[in-house]
Amino acid sequence: MPNSVYKKVDFVGVSPNSISEAINNAIAHAATTEKVTWFEVVEMRGHVEEGKVTQYQVILKVGFRVGP
Amino acid sequence: MPNSVYKKVDFVGVSPNSISEAINNAIAHAATTEKVTWFEVVEMRGHVEEGKVTQYQVILKVGFRVGP
Amino acid sequence: MPNSVYKKVDFVGVSPNSISEAINNAIAHAATTEKVTWFEVVEMRGHVEEGKVTQYQVILKVGFRVGP
Amino acid sequence: MPNSVYKKVDFVGVSPNSISEAINNAIAHAATTEKVTWFEVVEMRGHVEEGKVTQYQVILKVGFRVGP
Amino acid sequence: MPNSVYKKVDFVGVSPNSISEAINNAIAHAATTEKVTWFEVVEMRGHVEEGKVTQYQVILKVGFRVGP
Amino acid sequence: MPNSVYKKVDFVGVSPNSISEAINNAIAHAATTEKVTWFEVVEMRGHVEEGKVTQYQVILKVGFRVGP
Amino acid sequence: MPNSVYKKVDFVGVSPNSISEAINNAIAHAATTEKVTWFEVVEMRGHVEEGKVTQYQVILKVGFRVGP
Amino acid sequence: MPNSVYKKVDFVGVSPNSISEAINNAIAHAATTEKVTWFEVVEMRGHVEEGKVTQYQVILKVGFRVGP
Amino acid sequence: MPNSVYKKVDFVGVSPNSISEAINNAIAHAATTEKVTWFEVVEMRGHVEEGKVTQYQVILKVGFRVGP
Amino acid sequence: MPNSVYKKVDFVGVSPNSISEAINNAIAHAATTEKVTWFEVVEMRGHVEEGKVTQYQVILKVGFRVGP
Amino acid sequence: MPNSVYKKVDFVGVSPNSISEAINNAIAHAATTEKVTWFEVVEMRGHVEEGKVTQYQVILKVGFRVGP
Amino acid sequence: MPNSVYKKVDFVGVSPNSISEAINNAIAHAATTEKVTWFEVVEMRGHVEEGKVTQYQVILKVGFRVGP
Numbered sequence: 001m002p003n004s005v006y007k008k009v010d011f012v013g014v015s016p017n018s019i020s021e022a023i024n025n026a027i028a029h030a031a032t033t034e035k036v037t038w039f040e041v042v043e044m045r046g047h048v049e050e051g052k053v054t055q056y057q058v059i060l061k062v063g064f065r066v067g068p
Numbered sequence: 069m070p071n072s073v074y075k076k077v078d079f080v081g082v083s084p085n086s087i088s089e090a091i092n093n094a095i096a097h098a099a100t101t102e103k104v105t106w107f108e109v110v111e112m113r114g115h116v117e118e119g120k121v122t123q124y125q126v127i128l129k130v131g132f133r134v135g136p
Numbered sequence: 137m138p139n140s141v142y143k144k145v146d147f148v149g150v151s152p153n154s155i156s157e158a159i160n161n162a163i164a165h166a167a168t169t170e171k172v173t174w175f176e177v178v179e180m181r182g183h184v185e186e187g188k189v190t191q192y193q194v195i196l197k198v199g200f201r202v203g204p
Numbered sequence: 205m206p207n208s209v210y211k212k213v214d215f216v217g218v219s220p221n222s223i224s225e226a227i228n229n230a231i232a233h234a235a236t237t238e239k240v241t242w243f244e245v246v247e248m249r250g251h252v253e254e255g256k257v258t259q260y261q262v263i264l265k266v267g268f269r270v271g272p
Numbered sequence: 273m274p275n276s277v278y279k280k281v282d283f284v285g286v287s288p289n290s291i292s293e294a295i296n297n298a299i300a301h302a303a304t305t306e307k308v309t310w311f312e313v314v315e316m317r318g319h320v321e322e323g324k325v326t327q328y329q330v331i332l333k334v335g336f337r338v339g340p
Numbered sequence: 341m342p343n344s345v346y347k348k349v350d351f352v353g354v355s356p357n358s359i360s361e362a363i364n365n366a367i368a369h370a371a372t373t374e375k376v377t378w379f380e381v382v383e384m385r386g387h388v389e390e391g392k393v394t395q396y397q398v399i400l401k402v403g404f405r406v407g408p
Numbered sequence: 409m410p411n412s413v414y415k416k417v418d419f420v421g422v423s424p425n426s427i428s429e430a431i432n433n434a435i436a437h438a439a440t441t442e443k444v445t446w447f448e449v450v451e452m453r454g455h456v457e458e459g460k461v462t463q464y465q466v467i468l469k470v471g472f473r474v475g476p
Numbered sequence: 477m478p479n480s481v482y483k484k485v486d487f488v489g490v491s492p493n494s495i496s497e498a499i500n501n502a503i504a505h506a507a508t509t510e511k512v513t514w515f516e517v518v519e520m521r522g523h524v525e526e527g528k529v530t531q532y533q534v535i536l537k538v539g540f541r542v543g544p
Numbered sequence: 545m546p547n548s549v550y551k552k553v554d555f556v557g558v559s560p561n562s563i564s565e566a567i568n569n570a571i572a573h574a575a576t577t578e579k580v581t582w583f584e585v586v587e588m589r590g591h592v593e594e595g596k597v598t599q600y601q602v603i604l605k606v607g608f609r610v611g612p
Numbered sequence: 613m614p615n616s617v618y619k620k621v622d623f624v625g626v627s628p629n630s631i632s633e634a635i636n637n638a639i640a641h642a643a644t645t646e647k648v649t650w651f652e653v654v655e656m657r658g659h660v661e662e663g664k665v666t667q668y669q670v671i672l673k674v675g676f677r678v679g680p
Numbered sequence: 681m682p683n684s685v686y687k688k689v690d691f692v693g694v695s696p697n698s699i700s701e702a703i704n705n706a707i708a709h710a711a712t713t714e715k716v717t718w719f720e721v722v723e724m725r726g727h728v729e730e731g732k733v734t735q736y737q738v739i740l741k742v743g744f745r746v747g748p
Numbered sequence: 749m750p751n752s753v754y755k756k757v758d759f760v761g762v763s764p765n766s767i768s769e770a771i772n773n774a775i776a777h778a779a780t781t782e783k784v785t786w787f788e789v790v791e792m793r794g795h796v797e798e799g800k801v802t803q804y805q806v807i808l809k810v811g812f813r814v815g816p
Contacts, residue, residue, distance in 0.1 A: 003701070005709040008690035008739070012414035012471065018088065020290065021411070023318075024325065029413040029475040031323030039325070041316040044109040046091075048130075051099030053092065053107070059416070062320075063692065067709040071225070073233040076214035076263070078144035080199065086292065089139070097141040097203040112313040114295075116334075119303030121296065121311070127144070131216065135233045148210035148267065154496065156358065157207070159386075160393065165209040165271040167391030175393070177384040180517040182499075184538075187507030189500065189515070195212070198388075222428065224562065227590075228597065235595030243597070245588040248449040250431075252470075255439030257432065257447070266592075275361070277369040280350035280399070282620035284675065293615070301617040301679040331620070335352065339369040343633070345641040348622035348671070360494065363522075364529065371527030379529070381520040402524075403624065407641040420686035420743065426564065429683070437685040437747040452585040454567075456606075459575030461568065461583070467688070479565070481573040484554035484603070486756035488811065497751070505753040505815040535756070539556065543573040547769070549777040552758035552807070607760065611777040630768065632698065635726075636733065643731030651733070653724040656789040658771075660810075663779030665772065665787070674728075700766065703794075704801065711799030719801070721792040742796075 005067035007034075010042065013058045019044060022058040034064040073135040075102075078110070081126045087112060090126040102132040141203040143170075146178070149194045155180060158194040170200040209271035211238075214246070217262045223248060226262040238268040277339035279306075282314070285330045291316060294330040306336040345407035347374075350382065353398045359384060362398040374404040413475030415442075418450065421466045427452060430466040442472040481543030483510075486518065489534045495520060498534040510540040549611040551578075554586070557602045563588060566602040578608040617679030619646075622654070625670045631656060634670040646676040685747030687714075690722065693738045699724060702738040714744040753815035755782075758790065761806045767792060770806040782812040 013026025023039070030036050040061045047055035081094025091107070098104050108129040115123035149162025159175070166172050176197045183191035217230025227243070234240050244265045251259035285298025295311070302308050312333040319327035353366025363379070370376050380401040387395035421434025431447070438444050448469040455463035489502025499515070506512050516537040523531035557570025567583070574580050584605040591599035625638025635651070642648050652673040659667035693706025703719070710716050720741040727735035761774025771787070778784050788809045795803035 002696065003705045004694045005706050006692035006694070008692065010416035010469070011474075012416065014412045014414070016410065025411045025475075026413050027320055027325060028323050031320070036320045036323065038320060039318050046107050048095055048099070048104045048106060051096050051104065053095060061690070066691075067705075070220065071229045072218045073230050074216035074218070076216065078197070079202075080142035080144065082140045082142070084138065093139045094141050114311050116299055116303070116308045116310060119300050119308065121299060129214070134215075135236075146212035146265070147270075148212065150208045150210070152206065161207045161271075162209050163388055163393060164391050167388070172388045172391065174388060175386050182515050184503055184507070184512045184514060187504050187512065189503060231592055231597060232595050235592070240592045240595065242592060243590050250447050252435055252439070252444045252446060255436050255444065257435060274356065275365045276354045277366050278352035278354070280352065282673070283678075284618035284620065286616045286618070288614065297615045297679070298617050333350070338351075339365075342628065343637045344626045345638050346624035346626070348624065367524055367529060368527050371524070376524045376527065378524060379522050401622070406623075407637075418688035418741070419746075420688065422684045422686070424682065433683045433747075434685050454583050456571055456575070456580045456582060459572050459580065461571060478560065479569045480558045481570050482556035482558070484556065486809070487814075488754035488756065490752045490754070492750065501751045501815075502753050537554070542555075543569070546764065547773045548762045549774050550760035550762070552760065605758070610759075611780075639728055639733060640731050643728070648728045648731065650728060651726050658787050660775055660779070660784045660786060663776050663784065665775060707796055707801060708799050711796070716796045716799065718796060719794050 003068060004065060006037075006063050007066045008061045008063045011060050011062050013060060015056050016054060017056070019056050019058055022056040023060060026058065026060050027062065030062045030064070036062050036064045038063045071136065072133060074105075074131050075134045076129045076131045079128050079130050081128060083124050084122060085124070087124050087126055090124040091128065094126065094128050095130065098130045098132070104130050104132045106131045139204060140201060142173075142199050143202045144197045144199045147196050147198050149196060151192050152190060153192070155192050155194055158192040159196065162194065162196050163198065166198045166200070172198050172200045174199045207272060208269060210241075210267050211270045212265045212267045215264050215266050217264060219260050220258060221260070223260050223262055226260040227264065230262065230264050231266065234266045234268070238266075240266050240268045242267045275340060276337060278309075278335050279338045280333045280335045283332050283334050285332060287328050288326060289328070291328050291330055294328040295332065298330065298332050299334065302334045302336070308334050308336045310335045343408060344405060346377075346403050347406045348401045348403045351400050351402050353400060355396050356394060357396070359396050359398055362396040363400065366398065366400050367402065370402045370404070376402050376404045378403045411476060412473060414445075414471050415474045416469045416471045419468050419470050421468060423464050424462060425464070427464050427466055430464040431468060434466065434468050435470065438470045438472070444470050444472045446471045479544060480541060482513075482539050483542045484537045484539045487536050487538050489536060491532050492530060493532070495532050495534055498532040499536065502534065502536050503538065506538045506540070512538050512540045514539045547612065548609060550581075550607050551610045552605045552607045555604050555606050557604060559600050560598060561600070563600050563602055566600040567604060570602065570604050571606065574606045574608070580606050580608045582607045615680060616677060618649075618675050619678045620673045620675045623672050623674050625672060627668050628666060629668070631668050631670055634668040635672065638670065638672050639674065642674045642676070648674050648676045650675045683748060684745060686717075686743050687746045688741045688743045691740050691742050693740060695736050696734060697736070699736050699738055702736040703740065706738065706740050707742065710742045710744070716742050716744045718743045751816060752813060754785075754811050755814045756809045756811045759808050759810050761808060763804050764802060765804070767804050767806055770804040771808065774806065774808050775810065778810045778812070784810050784812045786811045
């Protein structure tokens, strides 16, 4: 296994529907510019209105290869 | 943006069906007495019987405005 | 197992005699208004005078059922 | 030193002007209903608009005596 | 309530479909040899290919009774 | 000092009487199969009924030598 | 509330005068290229010479919207 | 309340008998040279021989006034 | 850059007026005996009377060179 | 990618010579009974005699596949 | 000391040979585009095959000046 | 095993060459005044110039016996 270098960047995915969709939104966005190979969930939170969750917010670390 | 004060209270939502339902149960309860505006997931755990999850338990911090 | 909701509140029990008594003091107080079912020790500290512990302080999270 | 019991509650103080004012707002509010004797800063964050901080948010644990 | 002893072991459940299925896989495996009674989620991460999550990985602590 | 390898396993000792007895129960059990040489307290919690602690639960990491 | 994606980046603001100015410096810089909407204080430290603080260093997570 | 300065130092109290005695040993030692006013428990561990705890080790932060 | 060794000591600065003054008090004291070169804020807390902060307490790690 | 399950176990590798050798010792031992595929360093410590490190101790989480 | 702003980015250095080389690989890569001035080790892990470490992975925070 | 008391002090070892040498430097210094018996690595960081690590900095807790 040769040398290599990866980068990890924090994204916050947001979805009105579910935790999964929030994760997918963040990864889909990150993948538009980088070749993402893994993610780690850092935190989950959300917005509430009139006793209902109206927004799921998932903070992720997203990892992708940057070198050689 | 004027001054204001919020309070955060720990709730544990419990559901036999899913993490999402456990979150919703906690928030629905909290919203019966307070105007909840956000939540943060602190911990997720559950009860197991005969190799099946029979109860999802999600510890949340629930935030709501208390003044002024 | 049906849905249910619990609340967790931070109490600090104080005793001149022991860690156990400090825990018991906090729980006995909490139980005067709520049906406490569990506790978690968060932190233990104390006051010292002339080289002797004169006060044990135990920070607890106390859990009790609030719904339904 | 006799037995006693304290409670700790999370408040979020908000101020457009400074961290200090955010702390003071939370404590002043808490003190309207409880005899607050100490606070601990848990987290500091804020809102930004057009490159300026428009809101300081300080999450505090506020402690007050509840028993005997 | 008599004395008893429990053990907690770290498992990583993996699923191509969802966080829930990853949790269930880990617990179903652990339950083949032990009488599991609870779990705690420690970490959630996953593998990504071409902008899609292809694997959910959930690290759990799984608890079961070992004595007396 | 030659090479050697140790293993650490999480046990939860439970006692109706005290934190100390809960620690001793976990260690006595672990020592039936392994040559335990140290422990670390990870967490302390308990069960409460009618305002009394009816069960102390202490989570320990227990260490023992496994190699050479 | 539709889907969206945010990014969080760590900045260290430095000021010879105060914690506030260190925060403002980091945010003003970040805002030259991104539409910053919030920050979180991660760590505060500083440099000392001859018994005086000559530099305040505040590590911040700065959040801004990157997607849709 | 005027200005003042305190120092916190880590001590490890050791006792063959109990957690309490380990705490007391550390504080009694620290108090031979400093006017200790509080302590915080950081960690509890111990040594085990033949299935019995033969040594309790409690890591404490001990606080005392050093200035004006 | 040659070898060298630094030491870090925990101080608690106290001030009736502000967080900054509490930091400065701790550093000024430490600098009377050591050549302090940096500090890290570990914790911020305070005392409250009649709804006003009467004492800011800042726990710092203070670093200074001890060798060679 | 199909379902699968991994287990993580804490080992402490010990070596009189280096951190690397301590890691290798723990992994070589674990690999005698399990098909280890990864490790995570949890903690590094050591024993000192007469101002020299005589033993490096590295606590690792070691991961291996246990299921299907 | 004038105002300035630094940025911290997470890199993962990978090497088949050693922790040091993994650190160096990450820093060498980061330094191709930024004037790196410091790093902090966040986590160390690795890949294992047939009882040997075949890959060291070191997660670093890398710091460099971005402003004025 | 009789009573005893240990003290833990934070040192930062610095070396231009390696993590090991940084650890050794801190311990050798501490051992000039105290009978050090163990150390724990708390943090590893370093200084970088022109894409090369020019200084390794290791923060250690160093333990030594102070009483009876």
